[in-house]
Amino acid sequence: MALLKILHFPDPRLHLVAKPVAAVDADIRQLAADMAETMYAAPGIGLAATQVDRHVRLIVVDISEEKNRLLTLINPRIVMKEGEAVREEGCLSVPGIYDKVTRAEHIRVDALDLEGKPFQLDAVGLLAVCIQHEIDHLDGKVFVEYLSRLKQARIRHKLEKQAREAM
Numbered sequence: 001m002a003l004l005k006i007l008h009f010p011d012p013r014l015h016l017v018a019k020p021v022a023a024v025d026a027d028i029r030q031l032a033a034d035m036a037e038t039m040y041a042a043p044g045i046g047l048a049a050t051q052v053d054r055h056v057r058l059i060v061v062d063i064s065e066e067k068n069r070l071l072t073l074i075n076p077r078i079v080m081k082e083g084e085a086v087r088e089e090g091c092l093s094v095p096g097i098y099d100k101v102t103r104a105e106h107i108r109v110d111a112l113d114l115e116g117k118p119f120q121l122d123a124v125g126l127l128a129v130c131i132q133h134e135i136d137h138l139d140g141k142v143f144v145e146y147l148s149r150l151k152q153a154r155i156r157h158k159l160e161k162q163a164r165e166a167m
C-alpha cells in the first residue's frame, strides 16, 4: 500500500470528469486500498479518485468513529434523493476551509463493490452528505463551488498563497 498525493484546490485537475471503471481488476483494488490508506492517514472521512489524480469513478468513505466501516463505491450513481440538509463541510483538497452546503438528506446509491458485484445503499445524514460530496468530485466539482463567488475568490487566494509559501 502507498500514500497518495492529494491535489489541492484550485488545481485544474480537480475539475476533470472521471470515467466509469470498465473492469474491477487488481489495479482498481490496489487504487482503492491506497485511497483508503491515504484517507485514514489524512485523516478524512471520504476520498474520491479524482483527488489523487486518477480520473476513474471510485470513492472511499468511512464516517465511523472507530474507522472500521470502510465503504468502497465503484461507479456510484445516485438513483434517489429526498429531503434537504445543511451541513458544514470540509475537504482534503481544500485544507482549513469549512462552510455550509445544502444537499439531500437521504439518498439511494447504486454501485459496484471490490468484486465488481452491484449493490444498493441507502444513506442518511452525514453518510449521505459525504457520498454526495465525493460523487461531486468525480464530476469535477469541489464543494466550494456551492459558495458565493466572493467566498470562492477568497478561498482561492488563501490556498494559492499557502501553496506559494510551501514551495
Ligand code: NI
Binding pocket: 090, 091, 092, 093, 133, 134, 137
Ligand atoms: Ni472533498
